[in-house]
Amino acid sequence: MDFASSKAYISKRKIQKAAPKAEGELSEIQEKCDSDNSLSDAELDQFDGKESKPMEDVEEMKHDKKASCEEKPRGGGLFGAIKSVFSGSKPEAKPEAKPNAIPLVPLAKLPGHQAKRHRQEVDTNIIGFKLSVLKDKTEIATGDAIVCDKCKAMFNIYSILTKEQVWVCEFCNHPNKVVIEEEEMPKSDSLTYVLESAQQSMMKKGGGEDITVMFCIDVSGSMCVTQPVQGAMNLKYNKVKKMQDLMKFSDGSYQYMSGESASLAYISRMQCVQTAIESQLKELAFGAPKRKVGIVTFSNEVTLLGDGRLPPKTFAGDKLNDYEGLIETAQKDAEIYMTKSIEETKDDLIKRLEQIEESGQTALGPGLTVALGIALKGNPGSRVILCTDGLANVGLGSVENLKNAKEVETIKSFYTKLGELAKERGVSVSIISIVSSDCNLEMLSPLADLTEGDIIKVNPINLSNDFATILSENIIATNVELRVKLHKGLTFRNEDQAHVSQDGSLLIRPIGNATDEQELTIEYKIKDSKELDKMTDVDFTKLDRIPFQTQISYINLEGMKCVRLVTKNQSITFEKEEAKKEADYKVISVNAVQQTAKLARKGKLRDAQANAMHWKNMMKGSEEYANYVGNSEPLYNAMQHQQQVMYMAQPVPSGFGGVGGVGGVGGVGGVGGVGRVGGVPVQYHDDVVYNMNQATRMNQRKMAKK
Numbered sequence: 001m002d003f004a005s006s007k008a009y010i011s012k013r014k015i016q017k018a019a020p021k022a023e024g025e026l027s028e029i030q031e032k033c034d035s036d037n038s039l040s041d042a043e044l045d046q047f048d049g050k051e052s053k054p055m056e057d058v059e060e061m062k063h064d065k066k067a068s069c070e071e072k073p074r075g076g077g078l079f080g081a082i083k084s085v086f087s088g089s090k091p092e093a094k095p096e097a098k099p100n101a102i103p104l105v106p107l108a109k110l111p112g113h114q115a116k117r118h119r120q121e122v123d124t125n126i127i128g129f130k131l132s133v134l135k136d137k138t139e140i141a142t143g144d145a146i147v148c149d150k151c152k153a154m155f156n157i158y159s160i161l162t163k164e165q166v167w168v169c170e171f172c173n174h175p176n177k178v179v180i181e182e183e184e185m186p187k188s189d190s191l192t193y194v195l196e197s198a199q200q201s202m203m204k205k206g207g208g209e210d211i212t213v214m215f216c217i218d219v220s221g222s223m224c225v226t227q228p229v230q231g232a233m234n235l236k237y238n239k240v241k242k243m244q245d246l247m248k249f250s251d252g253s254y255q256y257m258s259g260e261s262a263s264l265a266y267i268s269r270m271q272c273v274q275t276a277i278e279s280q281l282k283e284l285a286f287g288a289p290k291r292k293v294g295i296v297t298f299s300n301e302v303t304l305l306g307d308g309r310l311p312p313k314t315f316a317g318d319k320l321n322d323y324e325g326l327i328e329t330a331q332k333d334a335e336i337y338m339t340k341s342i343e344e345t346k347d348d349l350i351k352r353l354e355q356i357e358e359s360g361q362t363a364l365g366p367g368l369t370v371a372l373g374i375a376l377k378g379n380p381g382s383r384v385i386l387c388t389d390g391l392a393n394v395g396l397g398s399v400e401n402l403k404n405a406k407e408v409e410t411i412k413s414f415y416t417k418l419g420e421l422a423k424e425r426g427v428s429v430s431i432i433s434i435v436s437s438d439c440n441l442e443m444l445s446p447l448a449d450l451t452e453g454d455i456i457k458v459n460p461i462n463l464s465n466d467f468a469t470i471l472s473e474n475i476i477a478t479n480v481e482l483r484v485k486l487h488k489g490l491t492f493r494n495e496d497q498a499h500v501s502q503d504g505s506l507l508i509r510p511i512g513n514a515t516d517e518q519e520l521t522i523e524y525k526i527k528d529s530k531e532l533d534k535m536t537d538v539d540f541t542k543l544d545r546i547p548f549q550t551q552i553s554y555i556n557l558e559g560m561k562c563v564r565l566v567t568k569n570q571s572i573t574f575e576k577e578e579a580k581k582e583a584d585y586k587v588i589s590v591n592a593v594q595q596t597a598k599l600a601r602k603g604k605l606r607d608a609q610a611n612a613m614h615w616k617n618m619m620k621g622s623e624e625y626a627n628y629v630g631n632s633e634p635l636y637n638a639m640q641h642q643q644q645v646m647y648m649a650q651p652v653p654s655g656f657g658g659v660g661g662v663g664g665v666g667g668v669g670g671v672g673g674v675g676r677v678g679g680v681p682v683q684y685h686d687d688v689v690y691n692m693n694q695a696t697r698m699n700q701r702k703m704a705k706k
């Protein structure tokens with residue numbers, strides 16, 4: 001547990017028991033917020049406080065137009081349509097802006113906008129949890145954990161046992177009759193209970209070294225889109241014939257853009273992927289030789305290359321719509337196609353990789369199902385890495401031409417089902433989307449979000465780095481559940497109430513996979529005075545310390561089911577500023593970024609922006625300020641654009657002549673929720689989805705790196 005301040009802040013206002021009741025609305029708001037700062041909508045329109053600035057869209061690949069393949073034009077759906085409306089009609093569009101960049105429009109000025117002030121409680125009452133602690137060796141507790149009958153706190157090093165064997169719970173004051181032997185008394189504030197040994201646990205024994213890594217690769221036609229690369233590049237995967245075809249397709253006479261030299265080579269997405277995977281295979285064979293590494297590709301059909309030693313197996317036709325069939329067959333195939341580790345299979349696998357040809361459509365859903373089925377047979381901590389540049393449009397999980405909300409939901413639930421299955425079995429799924437294409441990441445995102453996988457948007461040239469980044473983050477425990485126990489006078493702030501119980505003092509947050517870099521935060525606060533008044537046995541003025549406890553249950557990589565119990569006794573202060581003096585701004589900024597992402601996921605984009613801005617103001621002057629702003633800005637701006645799109649999806653009010661031509665976009669919009677256009681929900685743009693995933697996974701190390 002990393003406290004954002006060494007002192008828990010207890011608001012004086014709330015503990016004045018005899019506070020006069022009828023002070024009117026203002027005092028009520030103040031009690032709820034305990035802060036005088038509120039933000040206007042206009043203040044939320046610019047995160048960096050500067051003039052509006054174009055979105056940092058990744059530069060459209062210049063050469064896209066010359067592509068010879070059957071890639072269908074994708075205008076980026078609604079978002080793309082709105083983009084052009086905006087850049088064409090709003091004065092904010094600066095002439096020097098890239099063609100694809102759109103200006104940030106102040107929402108406060110848009111018609112139909114309802115002004116609102118945004119209040120929020122911001123203080124140092126934050127706790128961070130680094131899940132890497134699960135790797136640490138601690139004292140192993142003997143016997144079973146002793147749990148308070150009333151509030152579910154666990155007996156710990158700070159608990160006091162009377163001679164009569166009564167434990168008065170330090171969290172809720174409930175007297176528990178307990179039987180504890182002297183040797184069972186906790187001797188450390190951090191200990192591990194082993195609930196089930198590896199044999200009893202359902203999980204297979206793993207070890208981290210011998211996991212399965214499945215590359216699930218899009219080889220559809222669009223993968224042959226090329227882009228120029230400067231200098232002598234290792235063009236092993238460069239196919240001469242293909243290059244000639246490409247030249248024919250362009251104007252036929254001139255291969256190079258003006259100002260570019262003949263040392264420029266054109267390289268396709270497929271070549272980039274092949275090159276990147278080959279280098280990963282070599283690195284894995286050297287650095288993690290016991291891992292089983294396999295490849296699944298998908299276009300019109302799904303091809304299982306496995307570990308490369310057997311001729312590939314193809315899944316096609318009706319099979320691509322049969323979820324049960326695919327997942328079962330894949331698990332059986334794992335026994336046949338994935339038998340050897342990378343130190344033995346590297347050369348075979350590279351040969352198979354060289355033979356890959358791109359063509360056809362995108363059976364992404366079926367491909368993913370097969371890759372996941374194989375990974376499920378691997379040891380806990382196994383990985384699937386999906387690499388795609390397009391929309392799923394063949395077989396299961398096809399996202400093309402969805403007509404209504406129900407169809408959208410059906411497809412979303414398919415990917416969520418895959419994600420849940422992966423999470424339960426300790427497999428993580430990461431998604432690499434190749435830039436300058438629309439992958440409908442919102443549909444795919446549950447896979448990564450549920451399994452602690454990454455979502456990465458990448459220029460194909462940089463793929464190798466991203467594979468390496470994804471593979472360097474290891475799953476260290478599975479089936480993780482975080483429980484946080486607070487003193488009965490405290491409760492959680494900004495938590496899903498479905499996860500909170502025991503009169504607001506217990507939080508149960510399901511996590512699933514834990515990685516060695518993962519960090520979680522929670523916020524807490526003192527309960528409202530109304531509730532405190534009812535507690536005759538709590539007087540904060542007579543306390544100088546209060547206990548905090550975490551109980552993390554998990555299955556470790558040896559297959560043992562464990563609970564890590566950590567208890568801390570924290571001193572308190574009644575002065576907000578005093579708590580701030582002791583502040584650890586790293587924990588504060590991680591929390592702020594993660595809270596923003598959490599609100600964005602709920603569709604509360606404006607609240608998410610307000611959250612980001614409140615914390616920004618709070619952190620002003622601290623050493624973390626610049627890091628925080630840099631880390632928050634991409635998501636902040638992506639949300640601003642998403643809201644612009646949603647505004648545009650609403651019927652255009654009369655008198656708003658600036659934006660014409662939104663014809664064809666009918667239906668009712670909704671800002672702050674998810675709007676609908678023509679009966680189909682407006683989906684989050686890939687930038688929002690990608691940035692939400694990155695923000696959720698933000699930790700102190702990543703904060704510092706930027």
Ligand SMILES: [Zn+2]
Binds near residue numbers: 153174
């Ligand atoms: Zn208790």
